Amino acid sequence: KNEVEQSPQNLTAQEGEFITINCSYSVGISALHWLQQHPGGGIVSLFMLSSGKKKHGRLIATINIQEKHSSLHITASHPRDSAVYICAVVRNNNDMRFGAGTRLTVKP
Amino acid sequence: DVKVTQSSRYLVKRTGEKVFLECVQDMDHENMFWYRQDPGLGLRLIYFSYDVKMKEKGDIPEGYSVSREKKERFSLILESASTNQTSMYLCASYPGTGFTDTQYFGPGTRLTVL
Numbered sequence: 001k002n003e004v005e006q007s008p009q010n011l012t013a014q015e016g017e018f019i020t021i022n023c024s025y026s027v028g029i030s031a032l033h034w035l036q037q038h039p040g041g042g043i044v045s046l047f048m049l050s051s052g053k054k055k056h057g058r059l060i061a062t063i064n065i066q067e068k069h070s071s072l073h074i075t076a077s078h079p080r081d082s083a084v085y086i087c088a089v090v091r092n093n094n095d096m097r098f099g100a101g102t103r104l105t106v107k108p
Numbered sequence: 109d110v111k112v113t114q115s116s117r118y119l120v121k122r123t124g125e126k127v128f129l130e131c132v133q134d135m136d137h138e139n140m141f142w143y144r145q146d147p148g149l150g151l152r153l154i155y156f157s158y159d160v161k162m163k164e165k166g167d168i169p170e171g172y173s174v175s176r177e178k179k180e181r182f183s184l185i186l187e188s189a190s191t192n193q194t195s196m197y198l199c200a201s202y203p204g205t206g207f208t209d210t211q212y213f214g215p216g217t218r219l220t221v222l
Contacts, residue, residue: 004150031208041117041196041216048210086150090207098150 003027006087006099013106019074021102023087026068030094034061034072035086037101043086046072077106111135112214114199120220127186129217131199138203140182141166141211142174145196157182189221 007022023032034046047054047061049070054061058077063070074081087099115130131140139158143151143166153166155174163174171193175183182201186193199214 002150033207033211035213041198041218043198043200043213043216045210045212048208050208088151094207096153096207098152100148100150 002100003091003097004087004089004099006085006102008102009100010103011105013077013104015078015106015108017077017106019077019081019104019106021072021085021087021104023070023072023099024068025070025087025089025097027089027097028092029065029068029089030092031090032063032070033088033090033096034070035088037084037086039083046085074104079106079108082106112199112201112212114197114214114217116217117215118218118220120222121186121189122222123190125186125189125221127189127219127221129184129186129197129199129219131182131184131201131214132180133201133212134180135201135203135212136179137201137212138179139201140176141200142172142182142184143198143200144168145198145216151198154184189219191221193219194221195219 004025031050037043049063058075060073082105084101086101112133141156142154145151157163157176173185197217200211202209202211
């Protein structure tokens with residue numbers, strides 16, 4: 001079993017919908033990253049969290065350390081949000097483990 | 109802006125060939141990484157380096173080697189390419205001493221081994 005599980009694996013939404021992507025992990029962590037990978041392959045960092053909640057534009061990321069769970073929310077989704085979203089955890093021994101990613105498609 | 113570049117976006121090689129993938133970053137980062145990304149498996153760490161001439165094995169180093177002769181350049185070498193090394197290869201760099209800094213990724217190299 002992967003130490004980092006994302007759900008759903010694939011998600012299709014209509015433009016304007018509110019989207020939630022989930023990440024659960026089974027190890028002790030010091031931080032969690034949300035990454036975005038566009039079809040060209042390049043990955044950009046969206047958030048790094050160690051507690052609570054962060055917001056950047058239409059993106060919101062939350063983490064519950066006790067429940068070992070994080071969510072990435074996208075409000076008022078747009079076709080340009082279509083990408084693969086990857087959750088990555090920083091384990092307490094200071095290495096990273098990645099989820100398999102959630103492929104989001106937002107239709108106009 | 110930090111820039112991480114990789115030598116090729118797409119590469120096709122034959123089984124048994126020696127393959128060089130190069131990664132260059134322009135922000136004087138100490139830490140550089142090579143990952144491979146396969147469907148359903150996420151990113152997996154091949155090798156990393158915390159300093160010039162220093163290298164450490166990641167989770168899946170078999171069949172690979174690396175070289176870091178200069179701080180800005182980290183090369184991944186497939187000594188004898190095999191079909192199971194067909195994958196997307198991603199390089200990343202970050203400053204600092206832990207993963208609580210932002211990692212910066214290159215655009216990726218999609219390698220096909222025939």
